Amino acid sequence: MVRDLVVDTDATELNDDAFALYYLVGAGRVPSLITTVFGNSTARVSARVARELTHALGHSIPVAVGAERPLRWDDQQREELRKAITSLPADIYLASLNVANDPFWGESPDDGPAAAELAAFLEASPACDVLALGPVTNIARAVAMLDSAVLSRHHLWFSGGALHTGNVTGVAEFNAFADPDALRVCLGSAWARVTVVPLDVTVEPRLGIAEVERIRRAPTPFGKALDDLESRSPRGAARDREPIWDVVAAVLLDGSVSATVGQGRLTVQTELARRGSIKFATGFDVHDVVTAVDASAIVLRFEEAVS
Numbered sequence: 001m002v003r004d005l006v007v008d009t010d011a012t013e014l015n016d017d018a019f020a021l022y023y024l025v026g027a028g029r030v031p032s033l034i035t036t037v038f039g040n041s042t043a044r045v046s047a048r049v050a051r052e053l054t055h056a057l058g059h060s061i062p063v064a065v066g067a068e069r070p071l072r073w074d075d076q077q078r079e080e081l082r083k084a085i086t087s088l089p090a091d092i093y094l095a096s097l098n099v100a101n102d103p104f105w106g107e108s109p110d111d112g113p114a115a116a117e118l119a120a121f122l123e124a125s126p127a128c129d130v131l132a133l134g135p136v137t138n139i140a141r142a143v144a145m146l147d148s149a150v151l152s153r154h155h156l157w158f159s160g161g162a163l164h165t166g167n168v169t170g171v172a173e174f175n176a177f178a179d180p181d182a183l184r185v186c187l188g189s190a191w192a193r194v195t196v197v198p199l200d201v202t203v204e205p206r207l208g209i210a211e212v213e214r215i216r217r218a219p220t221p222f223g224k225a226l227d228d229l230e231s232r233s234p235r236g237a238a239r240d241r242e243p244i245w246d247v248v249a250a251v252l253l254d255g256s257v258s259a260t261v262g263q264g265r266l267t268v269q270t271e272l273a274r275r276g277s278i279k280f281a282t283g284f285d286v287h288d289v290v291t292a293v294d295a296s297a298i299v300l301r302f303e304e305a306v307s
């Protein structure tokens with residue numbers, strides 16, 4: 001039986017989420033539903049990107065707009081978080097959480113219906129992989145609408161968290177930092193399995209210069225899009241492109257490349273000082289955490305699927 005797939009994403013034009021969507025469709029693992037969330041941009045922008053991208057690939061996949069803000073978002077939360085973010089170094093990537101981003105901190109539109117649509121899909125599906133590529137706000141909301149018996153048929157994959165070094169603060173990765181309360185809900189729910197693919201491994205595979213030069217010449221929608229990106233935003237002769245973070249989780253979910261996985265229990269900190277930091281305790285069989293990957297096998301598999 002082919003398992004269903006839902007992708008929850010904060011895609012922007014040709015970022016790593018978009019790469020992951022190109023990969024999944026190219027690999028024949030077409031999502032039945034895409035839900036979008038704030039993070040790299042707004043949930044609404046991500047939905048537009050996901051629609052355009054999947055149309056370009058010849059698929060008409062339902063795309064539902066989701067949360068524009070984290071789960072816990074009262075005045076006090078917002079002001080404390082804004083203060084904490086203001087004190088971070090200026091070169092930290094904060095995307096929609098940047099304090100200069102009015103739509104996020106001010107009066108942005110209401111959340112879309114993604115959580116309810118995800119819950120309805122999971123209710124009906126016999127077995128589904130839910131691939132979380134952004135903050136997990138929509139998924140936490142969907143979890144709250146479902147019985148344990150429904151959740152226990154499904155597998156959650158989360159691209160994010162950092163076991164050692166974060167990319168927003170010294171301890172926190174972006175997706176975990178953006179909504180640690182939602183991540184706590186998701187980690188504590190009755191999924192058949194939860195697999196976490198942390199920053200520690202998602203930073204490893206990189207598209208080298210040779211791969212980029214080959215892929216951009218491929219007569220595929222991704223090849224054309226990458227060629228366009230290369231023309232608009234050149235890397236400079238001696239640099240590869242950035243890591244392909246979310247692609248790593250997508251490739252591992254696909255099962256064609258294996259990885260080293262540790263069993264244990266993951267917990268996430270929600271208080272401001274250590275917001276989004278995760279701790280992994282071994283000796284439990286609660287969560288699977290990917291601790292090592294074959295970076296070149298992942299890049300090769302990606303290239304095959306999108307070329």
Ligand SMILES: [Ca+2]
Nearest residue numbers: 010017133134
């Ligand atoms: Ca993402």
